[in-house]
C-alpha cells in the first residue's frame with residue numbers, strides 16, 4: 217500500500233500517480249494531507265508536507281482533486297465502484313479545525329473510503345467513530361510496538377477497514393530492517409481479529425514488503441516512495457510518474 | 473478548581489491527541505505522577521530540592537520606587553528571577569527529574585525557546601546524573617546564545633532545529649519526535665503547562681510553589697491577598713503557578729499577558745488566547761493560532777519564551793469561564809518595561825516577564841494607593857541583554 221503526500225510536488229502529479237498505481241493493481245493508497253506540524257513523521261515526509269503547503273495545498277483542494285480523479289477513472293457510471301481504495305492520513309488538528317462532522321462528510325463525498333488520524337488515540341476517538349461510520353468512512357486505527365496486549369485487542373475491535381500496525385517505536389522513515397518482535401506481534405494479533413492488519417513505518421523495499429507480508433495483509437511504504445518523488449521532482453511529470461511507478465512495480469513483485 | 477482533572481480535561485480543553493506510540497508512556501507518567509504526589513517521601517524530597525537547589529522560597533519584594541513613580545497601587549514583585557538558573561522553570565524541571573528517577577529512566581530531553589527551560593533541565597540533569605539533550609530552534613539559538621553556552625557547560629547537548637520558523641513550536645515537534653523513538657528509556661521534560669495530559673496538570677502542580685508562597689507572604693506582609701495578579705503567558709506555567717493557589721479567592725483579580733508582538737495581524741504576534749480559536753496543537757485542545765485549513769500560523773514575539781502559537785488548556789478554560797482576563801503587550805512596550813524596571817528597582821527582567829511588568833505599569837496608576845498589585849517576575853534578563861542591546865541600538869537609528 218503506497219503512501220503519497222497529496223499535492224507533492226503538485227496535485228496533478230498526485231492524480232497521475234494514483235492513475236498509474238491503480239493500473240498496476242494497487243488496491244489501497246494512503247494519501248497524506250499535508251500538515252505544518254506532523255510529529256509522527258521523519259524528515260522525508262515532513263519536508264514533502266512543508267513543500268506542498270508552501271505551494272498552497274489545502275484539504276479543500278485535495279478533495280477537489282480526489283473528486284475529479286474518481287470521476288475520470290469511472291466515467292460511465294455515477295455509482296462508485298472504484299478499484300482503488302483511498303485512505304486519508306490527516307492530523308486531528310486539521311479535522312478539528314474544519315469541524316469533525318463536516319470534514320468527514322467532505323472526505324467521503326470526494327471519494328475517500330477511509331481515514332487515518334494518527335494523533336487520535338482510542339480514548340479520544342469515541343466521539344468520532346459514529347460520525348465516521350455514518351459518513352461512510354472507515355476509521356483506521358493504529359497499534360504501536362509500545363501498545364500493551366489488552367489495549368491492542370481493544371484497538372483492533374474499534375478499527376475499521378484495516379488495522380495499521382506501526383512496526384517501530386519512532387517516526388516514519390526508511391529502515392534497513394524491521395524488529396522481529398513486531399512481526400511476531402502481528403502474527404499473534406491476527407489470531408484474534410478478522411480485520412486485515414497492515415504494517416507501516418520503515419518498510420522501504422521489495423524485500424521488507426515480502427517479509428512483512430508473510431504475516432500481514434499489507435505493507436505500507438511511505439518515505440521510500442516520497443524520497444523517489446523528491447529525486448525526480450524537477451523532471452517532467454511523465455518521467456517522475458514512470459520512475460515512481462516502476463518502484464511500485466518492484467514493491468508489488470513479491471506479492472504476485 | 474477545574475473540572476474533570478482525572479481524565480486530563482479542563483472543561484472542553486486538554487486531552488491526549490498524540491500518536492499511539494506515546495500513549496503507554498503517558499499512562500506510565502500519569503501513574504507515577506499520581507503515586508508520587510500521594511507519597512510523602514517524594515513531596516519531602518521535592519521540597520528539599522526546591523529549597524536547596526532552586527533556593528526557594530523566592531522573595532516577595534515591595535517595589536517602592538516603581539510604586540511611587542506610577543502613583544497608584546502598591547506594587548509587589550514575586551522574585552522568580554532570584555531562583556537558581558534565573559527563572560521559574562527550575563521548579564518544574566526538579567519535579568520532573570525526580571519523577572524520571574522514579575520511573576527508572578536515564579535520559580531526559582526538553583524543548584526550549586528562551587533557553588531558560590533548557591538550562592533548568594540541564595541543571596536538574598546534572599544534579600541527578602541524567603543524560604540530557606535539548607532541542608532548540610536555530611532562531612532562538614541566535615537570540616539566546618548565552619543560554620546555549622550554559623546548557624553545554626552543564627553537560628547537555630543542544631540540538632539545533634531548522635524546521636518551520638525555527639523557534640519554540642518547532643523545538644517541541646522535534647522533542648516529541650525524539651520521544652516517539654526513545655520512550656522506553658527517556659522522559660520528555662516539557663517546559664510549560666501545555667502538551668498532552670498529564671503534563672498541563674503536572675507542570676502546574678510543580679509550579680504552584682510560586683502561588684502558595686505568594687499567598688503566605690502576602691498574608692504575612694499585608695495581612696491580606698493582592699487585589700490583582702499579573703503574569704506573562706507563553707505556555708502559561710508561571711501564570712498557572714501563581715494563579716492556582718489563589719484561584720478560589722474570588723476577590724483576587726487575575727490577568728495573563730500574551731505577546732502582542734509587532735501588531736495584532738496574524739503572524740505578527742503570539743496571542744493565542746486573545747486572538748486565537750479553539751484548536752489542537754501538541755497533544756491538547758486549547759486556543760491555537762491557526763489558518764482556516766488548520767495549519768499552525770506563524771508567530772512573532774521579541775521574547776523567545778512567549779513565541780508560541782498555543783497555550784495551556786487550563787488557561788483556555790479560565791478564558792471561557794472569565795476567571796482570568798487575558799490581554800497583550802507589544803514588543804515595544806515590553807522593551808520600555810525592561811528599561812523602566814531596571815532603572816526604578818535595579819532589576820533587569822526577562823523579556824517574557826517584562827510583558828507582565830508593562831501591563832502592571834498600565835493599570836497601576838488607575839488603581840487606588842491602598843490596593844495591591846502583584847507581578848510574577850518570572851525570570852531575569854541576563855540572557856536577553858545582547859538582544860535588548862541590538863534592539864535599543866536599532867531604535868536609536
Ligand SMILES: Cc1ncc(COP(=O)(O)O)c(C=O)c1O
Pocket residue numbers: 559560585586587588589663664665704705706707708709710711776777778822824825850851852
Ligand atoms: C522568564 C520566563 N518567563 C516566562 C516564560 C514563558 O513560559 P510560561 O508561560 O510557561 O511561564 C519563559 C519561557 O521560556 C521564561 O523563560
